Amino acid sequence: MTIYLNAMNVICALGSGSDAVRAALWRSDGPFGGEVTERYTPGSPLHLGTVAEPMAATDLPAGTALELASRNNAMLERTLAGLRPAVDAAIARVGPMRVAIVLGTSTSGIYEGELAVRTHAKEGTWPEQFHYAQQELGSPARYLAWRLGVGGPAYTISTACSSSAKAMSAAARLIEHGIVDVAIAGGVDTLCTFTISGFLSLDSVSAERCNPLSANRRGINLGEGAGLFLMSREAGPVRLTGWGETSDAHHMSAPDPSGVGARTAMQQALARAGLKPADIDYLNLHGTATEQNDVMEARAVSDLFGADLPVSSTKSQTGHTLGAAGAVEAALLYLTLTDNPRGRLPPHWWDGIADPAMPPLHVAGADESLGRPVRHAMSNSFAFGGSNCVLVMGEG
Numbered sequence: 356m357t358i359y360l361n362a363m364n365v366i367c368a369l370g371s372g373s374d375a376v377r378a379a380l381w382r383s384d385g386p387f388g389g390e391v392t393e394r395y396t397p398g399s400p401l402h403l404g405t406v407a408e409p410m411a412a413t414d415l416p417a418g419t420a421l422e423l424a425s426r427n428n429a430m431l432e433r434t435l436a437g438l439r440p441a442v443d444a445a446i447a448r449v450g451p452m453r454v455a456i457v458l459g460t461s462t463s464g465i466y467e468g469e470l471a472v473r474t475h476a477k478e479g480t481w482p483e484q485f486h487y488a489q490q491e492l493g494s495p496a497r498y499l500a501w502r503l504g505v506g507g508p509a510y511t512i513s514t515a516c517s518s519s520a521k522a523m524s525a526a527a528r529l530i531e532h533g534i535v536d537v538a539i540a541g542g543v544d545t546l547c548t549f550t551i552s553g554f555l556s557l558d559s560v561s562a563e564r565c566n567p568l569s570a571n572r573r574g575i576n577l578g579e580g581a582g583l584f585l586m587s588r589e590a591g592p593v594r595l596t597g598w599g600e601t602s603d604a605h606h607m608s609a610p611d612p613s614g615v616g617a618r619t620a621m622q623q624a625l626a627r628a629g630l631k632p633a634d635i636d637y638l639n640l641h642g643t644a645t646e647q648n649d650v651m652e653a654r655a656v657s658d659l660f661g662a663d664l665p666v667s668s669t670k671s672q673t674g675h676t677l678g679a680a681g682a683v684e685a686a687l688l689y690l691t692l693t694d695n696p697r698g699r700l701p702p703h704w705w706d707g708i709a710d711p712a713m714p715p716l717h718v719a720g721a722d723e724s725l726g727r728p729v730r731h732a733m734s735n736s737f738a739f740g741g742s743n744c745v746l747v748m749g750e751g
Contacts, residue, residue, distance in 0.1 A: 359591035364437030365686035367580030368404035386704035388672040404578020404674015422488035425464035428498040434581040449536040456509040457526040459518025459542030461678035464489030466547040515738035520681025524598035541682035543581035565644035567668035570710040572644040578674020582682030592751045599623025603741020614655030624745040639734040642668020657714035667703035667719040681736040698725030
């Protein structure tokens, strides 16, 4: 059975909406996206993949229940608006009980919890606009199901950085098995002090724009964003042709250095898609610019694909959007596979100083293209706890 991605919208540090993100992704005048700010770390500026367009819980539509009011859901609402006509038409076609919502996140309403704790510490009372359930990880899926009036399965997956990639594969399985006819899948995550402080405690955050694969890499840039896809069996511009999921069971935060779990997930995705390594035109790396991830991933990619496949990490432009990363980077693949006759590839922005500890890879340059449309592309998402998910997408 073929699963199609019929419509897509994305918001991230590159822009708000698919058109803005497409224009920024292929700028050739240096990396674009994000800012240096002390907003979440007073006195310690960090480069973060922030979304420039203001949005807050107060932007949600009238009638939104207090427990669903969060900046996270406001970003989800803004992303939904870009594909709402296609979603409404699909719901009308199959009926609300045949539509699923599957999303990935890691923060949900933690930002609202932070604001409430500060108010309580200062005034001794909880603010009226705070509800403890805002922080529940299931909130994004509940919000979207309420907003669209659908009654199919609606749930959130939270496996750190692989969350929304796994949400897309889970949604595809629901369609494959006939449980639903349509799924709205993807992910959303927004920045908050809790998340940034956690990664700072692991000493894995770079204060400057991150530098994936470089010998001079110093860690990640955290980011925020959302990506949503309308998925069905109806023919569309892009196909989700394969996915692979593995678990390293190696360490709470470090990947298996051998890369066996990552490589197996890539192999599973290729097998499900009925493709050989040589059929892939481009690979979006997980590419966090951390010491351990980059070495592991470079080894796994080199073992499977050799040194000729064009690859890039787009996290130097979007930041690492954590639970939304799989969906945001799948959205970049969607843009690469559509309306791109030259086959231009997302560039890998770095200082060009390769780490001798890694096997050589073909990193995509600032204006690199295939000279023809991209036919098949892959995206890697490797999370804490060794939760790996790989997606393969192809032209429709």
